[in-house]
Amino acid sequence: LATQIGSGLMGVLYVLDEPTVGLHQKDNLRLIDTLKRLRDMGNTILVVEHDADMMMSCDNIIDMGPGAGTQGGEIIFQGTPAEILQSETSLTGKFLSGKEFIACPAERRSGKGRQIVLEGASQNNLQDIDIKIPCGLLTAVTGVSGSGKSTMVIETLYKVMARRLNQHSGSMGKIKRVKDMGDIERVIMINQQPIGRTPRSNPVTYTGIFSFIRDLFTGLPEARMRGYKPGRFSFNVKGGRCEACEGNGLIKIEMHFLPDVYVTCEACHGKRFNTDTLDIRYKDRNIAEVLDMTVDQALDFFSNIPSLKSHLQLLVDVGLGYVRLGQSATTLSGGEAQRIKLARELGKRVNSNTLYILDEPTIGLHFADIRKLLDVLMRLVDMGNTMVVIEHNLDIIKSADHIIDLGPEGGPGGGRIIASGTVEEIARNEKSATGQFLRKILNDQKTGVA
Template sequence: SVVKCPDCNGYRLKKESLHFKIDNKNIGQVAEMDLIQLQNWLLDLDKKLSTKQKAIAKEILKELRTRVDFLLQVGLGYLNLNRPTRTLSGGEAQRTRLATQIGSKLTGITYILDEPSIGLHSRDNQKLIEALKELTYIGNSVIVVEHDKEIMLQADYLFDLGPGAGKHGGMVTAQGTPKQFIKENGITAEFLSGRKNIDVPLERRKGNKKFIEVEGATGNNLKNINVKFPLGTFICVTGVSGSGKSTLINDTLYPYLRQRLHRSIKKPLPLKKLKGIEYIDKVIEIDQKPIGRTPRSNPATYTGLFTHIRKLFSMIPDAKIRGYNPGRFSFNVKGGRCETCQGSGKMKIEMNFLPDVYVDCETCAGKRYNRETLEILYKGKTISDVLNMTVEEAYYFFEAVPALKRKLKTLLDVGLGYITLGQQATTLSGGEAQRVKLAEELSKKDTGKTLYILDEPTTGLHFEDIKHLINVLNKLVERGNTVLVIEHNMDIIKSADYLVDLGPEGGNEGGKVVYQGITEGILEVKESYTGKYLAEELKSSNEDKSE
């Protein structure tokens, strides 16, 4: 665990450097302010400077205020200057770079952004849209890859690729201005126009009358808060960016439960008490980290499918005659694999000063196995052919094998019918990796006393994928488990049984419980930004239904 340096108190500077102060604040204290506080401090600083100091500081203050303003424009007001860049989410890092570009005032540039709205609350989305538009007003082009409804509807022109994913996609299915686009027949157009929708649940689950209760959480910006999580329900933790959601769940609740249930060594952030641990038997975080770090990992190995497939091939008469056991059909050990590429199917070519390039192995032509292993056929297919099948194809191919069919069905249920069984883990997106993990959990026989934690699972997901995700999460809850999701997406929020809303703002102005209770109750809370945007979402859902 990380502790503050006792000599510099975490400021990273020598005592001599910290001795110099402006308005009784040293540089370390200024760097600890969040950007909203820093902007207010910079605006008030003129009143506290002498005439001579004002003359010296005039241009510096002007530059500082402008730069801070750019960061506020892209919804990063809750960050402080000394925040390590490695702790920034992908969306935050991208918006920081965007703020730099707005400040540069360059023209004639084409900017390409991949999902800049990641981690943004609906309230801050509008700021991001204005920032992107500002780049176009001064003569630049902005291309955005995005699933966010607001950003799509405010674009000048839209392209929709599809119609499906993987081998079922790769074509332009619709294009035009937003007005023209929503009249098209594509699946995205149907969701944008309201012809297709993610329905609001007819009733909210009450749970099993047992709770996990967090008392006196004070980590980072949390203000000594108490929160109750009803077990046996679908819970959503909401709030503007920087309001303390990740601090409460990822840095306090999850590490504490891991310590008590799984003997983890990670220390949680401070809290006075946690009640109700006896009501759950395990806690699982399903994140968007890759399912493996090397090209050898794939969905078949991660979910355990490959173990069953190798056993099946070893039981074929030809394999038995030759004395092949399941290990013969592994590409990770000597025997059946191609020794030139050592079973990876690819050869790495190192490029000086450039990323490494992978090409198909010349000996096995990318098939991973040697000639003898590939002579064993199941229903006319080699083990390499099976790895190249999509989940959908494999489901029908192995229909007569119950163990395989059950696991493949869970991958289909989470909307991953298009990925191949042997697809390299490194080529799966964060959303795909998360759904592979969800499928693995669905295929297990659980006790019904598991707490699942997901942090922004809709990242990188289309409306149709979100619909699949909600169905999967509901399946986990219907088995008696509890699903706890940190989310900004209104489709997930409106589908939850119970909400915990933190805020009211981000940074030091956040960290309080604005609301906790059943989903509809938040609509009555005036200081909740989530409540305001949820009311609009529910209103548009009802209007679409009536039409």
Template structure:
């Protein structure tokens, strides 16, 4: 109304409906995206046949109610006398082996309860926490979980050296395959020669990063391709080794989907990479720098890491608003990943505002009724 222009990146359905002009990119993510699928009014968007966003807005696609919900377990975690910040000396039970959502308006005490008390208290009980724990009388049932893990949207690494393939430990079996080729054995190369994290086969100038950092005194540092290896991370002798016609650098430039096809005969590689494709990250390149990943992508890679580990260790996974920045379709894939974690014998405690996630929860704890001093109470608990 004051003559300004507002440009918003948004997935919320209500915000999209209120927009004067909508620019929809796609059709998919990664190489499948990057095009303007639609630009115009909301009413006309609903008539666009190709847009994935339009399909969800029309109701052609939706996140359905679960056909079955996990039953409330007789045993669970129980917080007694939680009173940190604005929490009103409340008692809260969190059933295990279920998807539990903690809901409520901003400032109602959700993060205080989940992060400051439950996460910190379980972590301290398991010997991995030396920081303050939110005020409460006691936490019962902590012996029923083996560990607690906070899966946040923090980067999986802060340098170009970190990438999805190393985080998932899928690079280890790939390096073994290269080390068993005739050319590698003829040159005396071991699996370590195909690693860009240790000396031997990596480029000495950039130390396997493929880029060199240029420090700018008054501006942010910039990275430029290494002149010695031309951004390919390895020495030429290592790059001359090929597995099924591809160099190790070629593999790092493959997408997850391409790698699944290329390494289809290697179960160790496929098992670690398949989960990435299943949760909607099949478009990522194996060697894509962690610094280029969004918070949502980083979070899903962390979930994929736990899924690929095949552990059934009764872990409590805590996620704080995991749908932030996710499209409707990405949320559907995230929920599928949640169910896989539950089937492996784990438990999920999620702080969330997204209605699609809340409606699929097995158990809901609603705090409020307002924020700040008017919050901190249990408004409702149940299915």
């Protein structure tokens, strides 16, 4: 952006995809000023964004919806920021105007009394700090870009705990000693990496729901009469799958000097199974038709089967009702993959004393999705777990039980703990850049302003 401003070009269309990702609110304001300068030079700026400050600084807003996936694809609203605040059809407008909002918790948790304590962390720009994470709470780690959040949480906290608990053998951040591990039994990083590297992976194989579906089809009278086992209904095993495409539904054609091209299999027409397997039907649907359902449709379809219904409900709870059961993992966004991982964690029977670490889970999420995500994070903490979230989103930060604010600046000017405590304590701290923005949000909430 700095290069473009210096070039003095005019009549250029600039397209930016979520430029505020990873930026503190203080940096956001600088970015918005920069984009306005580019516009004033005679250019057109097109921004895909979920940040409220960016939206309210625009000259024109196009709101897509009404839902996600197949339920979206329409222009719900187009106009100025002032006009979207009055819109009755735009969910984005309702959040911007305050008709819809994410409320602060009525009361904050006090925790288990134990802490994870790592002393003398000095990796990268960390200034010999003591990392103290209260157990049984949702802790938000905040600070301007480059202040050392990822170094503290991922390079140091996660890797030190993973080496102790998960036999992790890689490198880890420099510390003097581990003083207390706070009764933590497992440490899990829930990031936005794909849930699988091949088209064979999908939401139901990753969450274990496919096992229940295969068992259901195996138990049908027609399947039992033919002697079919659960493997018959898997596209990873010979027997029931289409052998022409080996259960992929697609055939790869290698193009010399060009990227590979995938075409629909002519034998199964993309259904992935052979005709004998597709003869078996439950409620007049075969296995391929079930995998083509959305989670919402499947929840209704399997409403009389408790084991399936409960697992599908978890995917709905994390806001993924629009995703198809058999949708290839390679087509899922980072945010969708992360929420599928959260749904799997919620579905585990024995789940407590786990340390969950999330790095900016709100990336790419709308206000309504953030509200659903927050509900899921709270449920995991209420189950007796500890949650550490690196975050710039104020809706997540204001909902945390505990905040650690790093700074005061990025790079060599950062790496110090500026403030640590409850949301209200951080908001009162004059030295905290995050506290300044929290103070406004808490004051607005008291006076009923969005």
